[in-house]
Amino acid sequence: MTLSPDSPIYVAGHNGMMGSALVRALRATGHRNLVVRSSTELDLRDQGAVHDFLATTRPVQVYLAAAKVGGIHANNTLPADFLFDNLAIQTNVIEGSRRAGVDKLLFLGSSCIYPKHANQPIREDALLTGALEPTNAPYAIAKIAGLHMCDAYRAQHGCNYISAMPTNLYGPGDNYHPEHSHVLPALIRRFHEAKQQDLPAVTCWGTGRPMREFLHVDDLASACLHLMDVHNEPGWVNVGTGSDLSIVNLAHMVAQTVDFKGQILWDDSKPDGTPRKWLDVSRLAELGWTSNISLEEGLRTTYDDFLAARVSNSLRC
Numbered sequence: 001m002t003l004s005p006d007s008p009i010y011v012a013g014h015n016g017m018m019g020s021a022l023v024r025a026l027r028a029t030g031h032r033n034l035v036v037r038s039s040t041e042l043d044l045r046d047q048g049a050v051h052d053f054l055a056t057t058r059p060v061q062v063y064l065a066a067a068k069v070g071g072i073h074a075n076n077t078l079p080a081d082f083l084f085d086n087l088a089i090q091t092n093v094i095e096g097s098r099r100a101g102v103d104k105l106l107f108l109g110s111s112c113i114y115p116k117h118a119n120q121p122i123r124e125d126a127l128l129t130g131a132l133e134p135t136n137a138p139y140a141i142a143k144i145a146g147l148h149m150c151d152a153y154r155a156q157h158g159c160n161y162i163s164a165m166p167t168n169l170y171g172p173g174d175n176y177h178p179e180h181s182h183v184l185p186a187l188i189r190r191f192h193e194a195k196q197q198d199l200p201a202v203t204c205w206g207t208g209r210p211m212r213e214f215l216h217v218d219d220l221a222s223a224c225l226h227l228m229d230v231h232n233e234p235g236w237v238n239v240g241t242g243s244d245l246s247i248v249n250l251a252h253m254v255a256q257t258v259d260f261k262g263q264i265l266w267d268d269s270k271p272d273g274t275p276r277k278w279l280d281v282s283r284l285a286e287l288g289w290t291s292n293i294s295l296e297e298g299l300r301t302t303y304d305d306f307l308a309a310r311v312s313n314s315l316r317c
Contacts, residue, residue: 003031003060010035010059010102012044012093013066017173017217018108018166022063025221035059045085050092054100061228062097062105064090064146070175071182072135072205072273079138086142094149098159105161106228107150109143109236111213111277112136113165121280124165124236133274151234162231164224167240167279171217171298172305184214187251188306191260201263202255205270208248213240213278216293216302226289240279241291257299 003009009026013019014036026034035057042053044066054062068085075082090107097105114122115130132140150161174185181189187204194202223239231237245253251264284290 005030006033007031007061008033008035008057008059009061009063010054010057011063011065012089013064015039015173016065016067016069017169017171017175018220019063019065020173021171021217021221022065022224024218025225029225044092045088047088047092047096051096051099054093054096054102058100059097060103062093062102063224063228064093064105064107066093067108067143069139069182071186072271075136075139082136083138083142086139087145090142090146090149094146094153094161097161098153098157103160104228105150105159106224107146107161107163108224109147109163109165110140111165111167111238111240111279112140112274113143113147114277116274120276121242121278122238123280124238124283127236135271135273147236154234160232162227162233163236164220164227165236165238165279166220166223167213167215167238167277169217169220170214171302173217174302174306176306183212183247184250184254184302185306187254188258188303191255191258192303192306194262195258195260199262201265202260203265203267204247204251205267206247206272207268208246208251208266210247210272210274211244211276211278212247212250213242213244214250214295214298215240215291216298219291219293222292223284223289227284227287230287237284237287238279238281239284240281241295242279242281244276244278245295253295253299257303 011019011022014023066089114126116133118126147163150163153159153161170184175181176185176189
């Protein structure tokens, strides 16, 4: 379907990192009628409110980027919240979209859906072939349910619902909370504050040996718009850069970006999480999209965004 600039498009979770990147990308490509609601205006866990909202606004497309997210500590301490909230959000939006006659929906999952010890790089067909990483299993289970919902709605109702599985994300609008953030924004904040306080060293969680892949959120938004244009099949598509690095190397890159010159120490009493998480992105490449933002460039612009957010008191921390 060809969209006009005035076709209504709903971005669920537009204030989050993924959602705000989608809004930027859609506006940059000329879309003027973006339908958005904050969590105070619309609680996506409230089924009746969500169904009424979609029935009233009648979006042509839906980007489902809303989710309860967090790092290892948050997942370990709030497992029930991560499972319930995410199941409720995606169930209400997917069913509400069907009832409202939405033409196409993109569900955004996470690479944590894959087994802890999956073969690397991880192909889409690795799903449910092994045990999940225990520290984020509730979140992963919810996301697995969401992508299977999209396929089930396609099979039973003929809905053109697709799913994208991004790797670890970073970029403008990230959460820099000292306990509830993911590794990259946590490192940015920690090294920045250590530099400000002239500390001789920074201690990071774990051994630093795990390998991770990092995708700038604006690259993800570009991939999502591309998939909405060209992809109309069941299943899910990995979205990543095709390369990874150790957390030790990431820490040194962040320290260099921030200009922290002290020591980097490691607390191996803290959990490492999954040993490696590197996505096979060959399916996405076959669909005509590859990543464009290098990690070096992305770290520089993300740190600039972090500094600007601190100055404006809009930092999510």
